[in-house]
């Protein structure tokens with residue numbers, strides 16, 4: 001049975017509106033950890049919250065769960081304002097970073113925990129635990145204790161326990177962070193498959209860009225407690241709101257530019273790139289900018305090309321090539337060159353045709 005089929009057994013009109021956070025502000029003493037964050041998660045949708053360490057991701061999650069008091073804004077769940085509600089009244093399933101499974105209880109007892117706490121009758125509890133064991137593929141491990149499980153299996157126990165209560169929202173705090181890097185790729189796909197089966201609104205906190213891009217149907221990017229951009233992974237990648245977003249998500253560089261006489265002028269006019277060498281895309285974020293990724297630039301000795309002189313500050317062998325870090329004036333850029341390329345202390349850079357993007361308002 002799928003998670004969705006298991007959930008469909010109850011009528012669920014109340015969850016139709018998912019989760020909404022409006023102007024959320026949270027203080028720890030005089031420090032504002034979250035500042036006016038607004039986002040929404042539709043039923044059956046997964047939204048990833050990402051950002052650098054200390055930007056307020058976990059605090060946002062904890063405020064939604066009711067575990068920290070809010071100093072402003074509102075949280076609504078399934079169409080009800082739950083801002084002042086106790087955590088236990090919110091019908092939220094929370095999977096904390098360390099999974100917090102009870103070590104002295106069997107897998108089955110862990111999954112039954114929330115149902116027992118709500119006074120669910122024994123027969124219904126057994127049935128629901130059986131369903132959750134099945135959908136998380138833990139049936140054969142039902143009587144084991146958590147210390148007899150792998151990290152990935154423990155994660156599934158935590159997920160099954162959170163989903164057993166049929167929550168309106170599921171909150172996952174760094175669900176893969178505790179696992180071996182080698183296992184993460186496979187478990188990410190497994191988690192994505194399980195989340196695709198649920199019909200609750202899922203908010204997942206991660207500091208891993210790849211995890212956010214692959215698990216979130218939308219991504220909320222936070223910086224210093226503020227929401228910088230809330231968008232689909234594709235739009236965040238293709239049309240970042242600012243240089244911070246471009247860098248954080250893709251290690252890309254965003255340069256202010258102006259277009260003049262068939263050329264894009266960047267770096268205060270020091271670099272004049274023919275527009276015909278650029279991919280031109282419209283931006284939803286106002287100004288004209290040049291988006292450069294690692295493969296956007298090449299090193300050239302062709303004096304006929306529009307070059308930018310730069311100084312090599314670092315070079316790193318990546319197997320299939322060498323990644324150079326270069327500095328043009330104050331601007332730091334990344335360039336990938338073939339493994340056998342001969343580069344000295346300074347290089348002439350040109351755009352790889354079609355690989356750098358000119359973002360233009362209303363293009």
Ligand SMILES: Nc1ncnc2c1ncn2[C@@H]1O[C@H](COP(=O)(O)OP(=O)(O)OP(=O)(O)O)[C@@H](O)[C@H]1O
Nearest residue numbers: 028031033051052053054055056057058059060207
């Ligand atoms: N209990 C607390 N008391 C005081 N300050 C706190 C507390 N918890 C978090 N903070 C501060 O609030 C800010 C946001 O913390 P939060 O844990 O939400 O960030 P995060 O984005 O989840 O970080 P990380 O990725 O490192 O887990 C940080 O500046 C942090 O130092």
